Amino acid sequence: MMxxxxxxxxxxxxxxxxxxxxxxxxGAVVVTGGKIISRGYNQVEKLSDPTxxxxxxxxxxxxxxxxxxYLPDASLYVTVEPCLMCAGAIYWSxxxxxxxGADDEKNGHARITGNNWPFHPKATISKGILAAECAxxxxxxxxxxxx
Amino acid sequence: MMxxxxxxxxxxxxxxxxxxxxxxxxGAVVVTGGKIISRGYNQVEKLSDPTxxxxxxxxxxxxxxxxxxYLPDASLYVTVEPCLMCAGAIYWSxxxxxxxGADDEKNGHARITGNNWPFHPKATISKGILAAECAxxxxxxxxxxxx
Numbered sequence: 001m002m003x004x005x006x007x008x009x010x011x012x013x014x015x016x017x018x019x020x021x022x023x024x025x026x027g028a029v030v031v032t033g034g035k036i037i038s039r040g041y042n043q044v045e046k047l048s049d050p051t052x053x054x055x056x057x058x059x060x061x062x063x064x065x066x067x068x069x070y071l072p073d074a075s076l077y078v079t080v081e082p083c084l085m086c087a088g089a090i091y092w093s094x095x096x097x098x099x100x101g102a103d104d105e106k107n108g109h110a111r112i113t114g115n116n117w118p119f120h121p122k123a124t125i126s127k128g129i130l131a132a133e134c135a136x137x138x139x140x141x142x143x144x145x146x147x
Numbered sequence: 148m149m150x151x152x153x154x155x156x157x158x159x160x161x162x163x164x165x166x167x168x169x170x171x172x173x174g175a176v177v178v179t180g181g182k183i184i185s186r187g188y189n190q191v192e193k194l195s196d197p198t199x200x201x202x203x204x205x206x207x208x209x210x211x212x213x214x215x216x217y218l219p220d221a222s223l224y225v226t227v228e229p230c231l232m233c234a235g236a237i238y239w240s241x242x243x244x245x246x247x248g249a250d251d252e253k254n255g256h257a258r259i260t261g262n263n264w265p266f267h268p269k270a271t272i273s274k275g276i277l278a279a280e281c282a283x284x285x286x287x288x289x290x291x292x293x294x
Contacts, residue, residue: 048216049207050239060196069195084265085239088232088256092197109235116259118231 001034014041028054028078055086079134081108087118101134148181161188175201175225185209202233226281228255234265248281
């Protein structure tokens with residue numbers, strides 16, 4: 001079993017792929033038994049689908065890989081706080097642990113969910129893992145876009 | 148342009164397909180310019196994917212059909228109140244109008260979002276259209292499952 005920082009570094013690599021393709025740079029990996037079983041990065045522009053977030057792509061890939069619709073033994077690592085949609089998808093997946101890097105004041109789920117817990121009752125969250133690196137990638141992206 | 152009841156009846160037909168396939172019976176249609184441009188029904192079991200909700204399938208199909216990632220001129224009709232994930236997906240889609248039939252106290256988004264508006268700021272919602280029919284299909288399904 002590697003450290004949280006190791007898995008978040010892997011999620012950051014996914015985010016860098018998104019960045020290189022002109023997508024909002026968010027990346028995610030799903031880990032079970034210490035192994036990365038799926039990866040995803042934001043593909044909203046490529047797919048012309050605003051729901052093609054890193055988390056959704058990684059989760060869908062994990063369901064396919066395991067042939068299971070619930071992931072109670074898995075952890076999700078994502079570089080940026082999940083939005084409301086992704087928080088809901090994580091709930092349905094029954095993931096036991098959610099780890100994110102940077103908070104997202106604008107689009108993170110917490111702005112809407114407030115004090116209500118959107119995840120599975122047994123799930124735990126950890127945040128702030130490599131937060132500076134995760135946030136810096138986002139800032140660079142939006143700064144470049146504003147020209 | 149047909150009535151809300153007409154489009155909800157079409158969403159109910161989708162829900163009935165889900166029912167016939169042993170899926171939680173929720174159906175949805177996306178309408179723009181008075182025309183149904185996409186349809187979807189719950190396929191969680193078939194796809195082993197807990198995110199394969201009627202709304203998500205109908206929205207993805209609409210993005211593909213229009214080649215657009217936003218649907219500002221479209222309305223979504225869905226037989227049951229959207230869950231948190233679907234509310235988030237609807238937000239990202241920038242749909243202008245969301246119409247649902249039956250409320251869902253357990254899994255509807257409102258249980259988590261409370262007084263916070265999860266949809267696009269300009270979006271409007273209507274609910275209670277054919278609510279009895281939409282709710283009855285759900286009740287029949289869960290009653291049959293409990294044996």
